[in-house]
Amino acid sequence: xxxxxxxxxxxxxxxxxxxxxxxxxxAEALVRRAANDKFAISVLAExxxxxxxxIFLYFANKDELLLALYERALQTFFTRxxxxxxxxxxxxxxxxxxxxxxxxxxxLLILRAQLAHTIERGVRLDSMIAAKQNILTGGMACAAQIxxxxxxxxxxGLRVLMALINLAAGAAQADAxxxxxxxxxxxxxxxxxxxxxxxxxxxxxxxFVITGATGRAFG
Amino acid sequence: MAIREDFVRxxxxxxxxxxxxxxxxxAEKVLRESPDDRFSISDIASxxxxxxxxIFLYFRNKEELLxxxxxxxxxxxxxxxxxxxxxxxxxxxxxxxxIDSSEECPSLVTMRAMISSTISGSLSQSYVAPTFDAIYRxxxxxxxxxxxxxxxxxxQGRTLxxxxxxxxxxxxxxSVMRHIRTEGMTHEMVEALRTxxxxxxxxxxxxLLMKGIRA
Numbered sequence: 001x002x003x004x005x006x007x008x009x010x011x012x013x014x015x016x017x018x019x020x021x022x023x024x025x026x027a028e029a030l031v032r033r034a035a036n037d038k039f040a041i042s043v044l045a046e047x048x049x050x051x052x053x054x055i056f057l058y059f060a061n062k063d064e065l066l067l068a069l070y071e072r073a074l075q076t077f078f079t080r081x082x083x084x085x086x087x088x089x090x091x092x093x094x095x096x097x098x099x100x101x102x103x104x105x106x107x108l109l110i111l112r113a114q115l116a117h118t119i120e121r122g123v124r125l126d127s128m129i130a131a132k133q134n135i136l137t138g139g140m141a142c143a144a145q146i147x148x149x150x151x152x153x154x155x156x157g158l159r160v161l162m163a164l165i166n167l168a169a170g171a172a173q174a175d176a177x178x179x180x181x182x183x184x185x186x187x188x189x190x191x192x193x194x195x196x197x198x199x200x201x202x203x204x205x206x207x208f209v210i211t212g213a214t215g216r217a218f219g
Numbered sequence: 220m221a222i223r224e225d226f227v228r229x230x231x232x233x234x235x236x237x238x239x240x241x242x243x244x245x246a247e248k249v250l251r252e253s254p255d256d257r258f259s260i261s262d263i264a265s266x267x268x269x270x271x272x273x274i275f276l277y278f279r280n281k282e283e284l285l286x287x288x289x290x291x292x293x294x295x296x297x298x299x300x301x302x303x304x305x306x307x308x309x310x311x312x313x314x315x316x317x318i319d320s321s322e323e324c325p326s327l328v329t330m331r332a333m334i335s336s337t338i339s340g341s342l343s344q345s346y347v348a349p350t351f352d353a354i355y356r357x358x359x360x361x362x363x364x365x366x367x368x369x370x371x372x373x374x375q376g377r378t379l380x381x382x383x384x385x386x387x388x389x390x391x392x393x394s395v396m397r398h399i400r401t402e403g404m405t406h407e408m409v410e411a412l413r414t415x416x417x418x419x420x421x422x423x424x425x426x427l428l429m430k431g432i433r434a
Contacts, residue, residue, distance in 0.1 A: 112392050113332060117256060125404075156427075163424030169392055170385025173332060205382025208431030209424060215434060 004049040020058050023048055024069050028107050031069065039066075063122030070111040070119065071131045077101060077108055078142045085149045090219025091210035092203075094150060095164070099202045102168045109172050156213045163209045164202075171201040223268040228276075239277045242267065243291050246284060247326055256329050260284070286350040289330040296324040297357040304368045310433070313369060314425040317383050318418055328391045331384075375432055386424045390417040 010016035026047045030039055041062055045052045059065035081101045085094070102108060111119070120128050143157030152160065175198045207218045229235035245266050249258045260281055264271045278284040303316035321327055358380065366376035394417035401409050413419060 115392055116394050117332070117392070121255070159423050159427060162420055163386060163427055166386045166389030166392075166420060166424055167382060169389035170387065171389075173388055174385065201381060201385065204378045205385060205428065208378070208382065208428045210431065211434045212427035212429065212431030215430075 007048070007050045007054060016058075020068075023055060023058055023065070024072055027065055027069050028073075031066070031107055031110055041065075060124070060127075061122060063119045064124070064127055066111060066114070066119045067123050067127060067131050069107065070115060071134060073105060073108040073111060074135055075138050077105055078138045080105075082142055082145050085145055087149045089149060091150070091207070091214060091216065092219035095203055095206040095210060098164050098206070099168060099199050102165075103198065109169055112169055113173065150210070150214055152213055160209060160213050164206055167205045167209070168198070168202050171198045171205070174201065226267065226269045226273060235277070239287070242274060242277055242284070243288055246288055247292065250288070250326055250329065256333065285330070285333065288326070289334050290350050290353045292324055292326045292330055293354045294357045296320055296327045297361040299323055301361050301364055304364055306368050308368060310369070310429040311426070313365070314383075314422055314429060317425070318387065318421050321387055322418070328388055331388055332392075371432065379428065379432060382428055383421075383425060386428070387417070387421050390420040390424070393417075394420070 007019065010019050023044070027039075027044055030044055030047065039062070041052050041055055044065075045055050048055070055065070059068065081098060084097050084101065089097075123131075139158065139161060143161050145157075146152065146160055147154065147157035150157075150160070211218055226238065229238050242263065246258070246263050249262050249266060250256065260271050260274050264274050267274075274284075278287065300317060300320040303320060304313070308316070362376040362380050365371070365380060366373065369376070371379070
């Protein structure tokens with residue numbers, strides 16, 4: 001394996017951030033491909049073309065890296081979702097936009113499933129709290145916009161946001177349950193079946209959450 | 220390790236069922252005590268005092284054992300939930316009955332996550348069908364009772380229970396209160412963590428859901 005000379009020793013904050021992002025990009029590709037059990041810093045280092053110790057200059061351990069990746073995926077979700085919100089959209093349009101934005105970014109739910117159970121047990125307490133606070137800040141901004149577009153009373157934006165994320169994560173989890181023998185289906189068809197089911201189950205619950213928050217017809 | 224002579228070779232169906240039940244109980248205890256929700260067949264075998272191969276007389280492999288554990292914990296959960304349902308209970312009481320029952324069966328949330336991440340790929344259809352049939356039946360009974368006590372229209376109960384289950388399992392994924400010690404932390408830190416506590420976050424979403432179903 002040839003070592004990339006250019007990667008070593010970031011000289012400025014800007015360089016350091018750029019390298020962190022590059023490591024996270026490579027990590028994201030790995031996370032999407034393999035279950036976390038198989039996610040190893042050595043594989044990641046090889047992909048980036050650096051040594052393991054270079055990765056550890058940027059992230060103290062594997063769980064710190066995965067937490068950073070989760071936080072990035074969630075902030076990306078907030079940004080994309082906020083961009084597609086339109087004032088006066090119906091509850092149904094809102095929920096469809098929500099679930100489509102979640103499903104287009106599988107890293108989010110893959111890592112969320114490992115969060116409390118694995119990742120957060122391997123990170124320093126202050127890292128975990130810092131991540132929660134950053135997420136809360138991003139979530140609050142998103143919640144304020146939700147209140148605006150759906151015309152909700154203060155406080156209900158965050159409640160809607162949290163309820164919808166929980167519903168989506170729970171629906172995606174149940175979806176992996178083997179009601180259908182996915183082995184007999186071609187990969188792309190199996191994926192389609194799973195996605196369609198998550199979406200449907202999510203929407204059936206989300207309808208009531210939104211109706212409960214807005215008091216208006218779903219759309 | 221002393222091998223338990225009495226455990227080997229069940230002579231009748233009831234004996235066989237009793238041994239399966241004992242294995243399942245021990246397996247759940249081992250799972251609950253495991254810090255990372257991992258466990259092995261040898262942990263279970265040594266706890267009972269039998270060899271691994273004895274366990275395999277009752278469950279063909281770890282996946283079949285997991286499927287049976289999940290069926291059992293789901294049944295226990297729905298049973299507890301139904302025992303809390305009362306005609307005329309408020310919507311809030313209904314939501315609390317759901318989350319309280321789940322706190323009494325903590326393996327439900329753990330198992331649901333495990334089933335999807337670990338075993339769905341390796342389970343063959345022969346154990347899947349009975350497992351999910353059994354869960355479906357327990358859930359159907361709970362749904363019918365929920366519709367009755369809440370006075371819902373037919374069909375609404377199923378959507379509601381499904382959404383509750385998803386909400387609860389989604390909330391559990393980010394809940395850390397159970398795993399960390401909060402003494403020594405500032406009040407603000409504790410509050411920040413509490414917003415993501417599973418129970419708080421479940422009840423917040425469940426209340427909106429109930430309002431929506433009444434609308």
